[in-house]
Amino acid sequence: MEVYSEKQQITAVIDALKAKNLTLGLVPTMGALHEGHLQLVKKALTDNDKVVVSIFVNPTQFDNNEDLDKYPRTLEKDVELLKTVSKNNILVYAPTVDDMYEGKTVSKNFDFDGLEFEMEGRFRNGHFDGVGTIVKRFFEIVKPHRAYFGEKDFQQLAIIKKLVKKHHIPVTIVGCKIHREANGLAMSSRNTRLKPAYKKAAPFIYKTLKTAKQHFGTKSANKVVEWVVKQFANHDLLELEYIIIADTETLKPVKRKSNKKSYRAFIAVYADDIRLIDNIALN
The missing domain is CATH 3.40.50.620 (HUPs)
Structure with a gap:
């Protein structure tokens, strides 16, 4: 080669x-x-x-x-x-x-x-x-x-x-499509730098996104965002930088849902000094 x-x-x-x-x-x-x-x-x-x-x-x-x-x-x-x-x-x-x-x-x-x-x-x-x-x-x-x-x-x-x-x-x-480790963590070159405790904690990010997707079916975007913020506020190791539910075309935060548009939840989290990002399609 x-x-x-x-x-x-x-x-x-x-x-x-x-x-x-x-x-x-x-x-x-x-x-x-x-x-x-x-x-x-x-x-x-x-x-x-x-x-x-x-x-x-x-x-x-x-x-x-x-x-x-x-x-x-x-x-x-x-x-x-x-x-x-x-x-x-x-x-x-x-x-x-x-x-x-x-x-x-x-x-x-x-x-x-x-x-x-x-x-x-x-x-x-x-x-x-x-x-x-x-x-x-x-x-x-x-x-x-x-x-x-x-x-x-x-x-x-x-x-x-x-x-x-x-x-x-x-x-x-x-x-x-996003390729994930067996535990759901989105694969990233940064993952190799995670200390053991943070590596163990990091799959919480995708787990939370999956539950947020379920909530999005019945709740407003703002309510889902509030719920995610609470989950991370109670986490000992992971620090939420942002959670945004956005229109996939404009990437602007959703104010009111429309059946004619597609949405994704985007997240950035600090695991110690390592910054991890992920996202999930919501509809």
Whole structure:
């Protein structure tokens, strides 16, 4: 399995593949790969001849330098994991920061029609400018036919769809279901940093979301939010940052339910100093 660290290298290989009329999928990641990532790669391989897996910890989407410094970087282990899926049809692109940002590590400013100001955008200043900058850059370099993103970062998925539409980028965005551990915890690279007690407590997040979904059938959105807040107020280890029930199109909080719209509950929780996010479809 080839690992490319420079844009010129991977561009030459991609041009050769395109000359053979082969289809190309892209799975952008920040590394520290887990089974959730592998499910995206497997899906991409079923849809395309070749798949590029990018591994890049993007500095401009972190608003906390300590979080950036602590983010796990496990390239060798990641490559070995990808080999268990396919040794011949995956290309790994693991560029340097200079290669991606060409010496100027600054994000561009984007207008995502307000999607960027909801939920994560309220708590992570400049986050989605960083995401938009790097994903657009990968699209320009790899020129994939399709790109794959998990629904755990549902807001990010919506923003990338908006990016593609507004900038007329010729790529199909494929959203994939959240992959969970046996106990229900949404798979995340951050999970590896959880101390044992917090790892044991963390499945409470999804358990609460599932019960919130049941309540949503008979109660108002505000009542469901209030109920979730109470559950976490009584929890010894987990600290709720936000719980928002939003319209899946606008990502704006629901004021009054409508049978014509679809809704999701979005949550962010601190387990010690580890920030975990999750979401669930409500109807």
